[in-house]
Amino acid sequence: MESIKDGEQKKILLQGNEAIVAGALAAGCRFFAGYPITPASEISEILSVKLPQLGGTFIQMEDEIASMGAVIGASLAGVKAMTATSGPGFSLIQENLGYGCIAEVPCVIVDVMRGGPSTGLPTSPSQGDVQMARWGTHGDHPIIVLAVSSVADCFSVTIKAFNLSEKYRIPVIILSDEVVAHTRESVTLPESDQIRIFDRVKPDVPPEWYKPYADNNRGVPDMAAFGDGYRHHVTGLVHDEKGFPTQDAQEIDKFLRRIHSKISKGFQDIQITKTHLMEDAEVCVIAYGSVARSALRAVRDARKLGVKAGLVQLVTLFPFPRKSVDTYLRQCRVAIVPEMNMGQMSREIGRINQAGCRIVKHNRIDGQLITPEEILKHLTTV
């Protein structure tokens, strides 16, 4: 990272992947385990240099299953941890991601999406992993998924991801894409004292009183680290409040409902949308990731042509920001949903569309990004 002089907010030129690294380190990430994959490898490479300088740990594992296991292990030992990958690696991560959800282990997973399925399109942009990020691991589980659309986003959303994961004891997925990851933009990063960091709440009761999975008013149990003197058990089996496996129907139901409700309790905090020119908009574009950049340009161009257009940019993809999207669906007669997939998010939008707003899908799966012109065409003809 470049140096900055006192009182001066210096602009620096960064790539999306570099900004994710900067955000992670600013958030307090001190452990990274990963496996090489384009277009996410820069995150590993830079962290292998930076982490030891900060007393942290970088390790390249034998595959992404192992990376995710190591990340969970490190987090349980009290260190903020992250991994980064792309689609094929994200498939392997799903197994231990479920473990992170059930054992309530804070951690961050970056998926720099490329075209799929399988080895697919290395390495053209795509948004094909959206529903996988929500439902990829088996069983009903809560999850938080955030999307980045710019280099500045990569920094701030990564900090947000760590904060949410620590606050709610849950794995948080950052969906980036090849365009955002490799675009270089000038950004002004905030001073470290302007960044708000949330650390997991540690227990303050005597060890013999500690119940690692006991409910409280936040729905998020206090979390001791291995080695803190709070000897406890962690398992991927459904467990009681002491962390031990249970077959008791009441305990099972209570536990599984709690890990879901801790997220619904935090909706206000978790759901982030950004809007541009929506005050009087009659037609809106709902977009996320790099597509939101093209959409913003298209909306501005449409305004010049006299179309009352606006942009709703989704930062939180899951839990789906149903309340704010619903407001805009009621406000607009048409919502255009451009995506670099077959319509994974437009399905979510359609699902909550009770206002009868017309949803126009625009899908591209040829490995090319969606241009402002394509979106503008919709805005001027609907």
Next chain:
Amino acid sequence: MLERAEIIRKEYLRHDKKFPHVWCPGCGNGIVMGALLRAVHSLGLNKDEVVLASGIGCSGRMPTYVDFNTIHTTHGRALTFSTGIKLARPELTVMTVMGDGDSTAIGGNHFIHAARRNLNLTAIIINNSTYGMTGGQYSPTTPYGSKSTTSVYGHVEHAFSIAELAATAGASFVARSTVYHATHMEEMLKKGIEKRGFSVIEIISNCHVQHGRRNKLGGAVEMINGFKERSVTVEKSKKMSSDELEGKITIGVLADVEKPVSTEEYQRIVEEAKHKAEIITRAKEKNGVKRYEE
């Protein structure tokens, strides 16, 4: 002796809601757990600084019963979790208990890489030649010709020798014992835990319920007596021909080598990198430049 057994029971077992355990009567897992607890006790380790991790299967339940920092992970992946824990907190003693299928089938890749990587970890592998919990299917250590629920016509594949595999993959310390040799096993576990570097202790165990019954090997007593009869020490085995060693279990220390431990190597890298970063920061401060906190 009785006194020590009482201390182990009182100090090292979890007494709330964990018992009865899931293991069948006569299972070797309890013998391994007992030896492990005695080894930890005689090494004088602080329970707060001991981690016991496991994967999935009958062996996977062991951490539930013992009063350490314990983690029951996913199938085959226990060593990856242990790797993260050890790197995040190198001062902890991290042990990982696995079964034969857990460590060499689904977790085979993690196992050989953990051995190659040579972190300061201890792997305890209970080898009972079958997938006991799921009903007795063939595993990577099921002997050629054996019957299992997925090889009723006789097994056509050949078995892994886990200890030899670990040594070849680069483990610093490799030993083998059996559930008959409880005190020998305890010694091997102690040596393995004390060893700086990746250590593997393979323990030949009995699953009379699944493997024994289908192959007419008798009950727990007959199977465990069989281990006694078939075992030869490493020293003795060196004087025997390969024909004489057919069907034998070589017990004792199979490999014990000194080499750099990557946990410690990485600490050295961290110190060097921190030192370099400090020099740069100081130079910048001298020139009136504040380093971005990162």
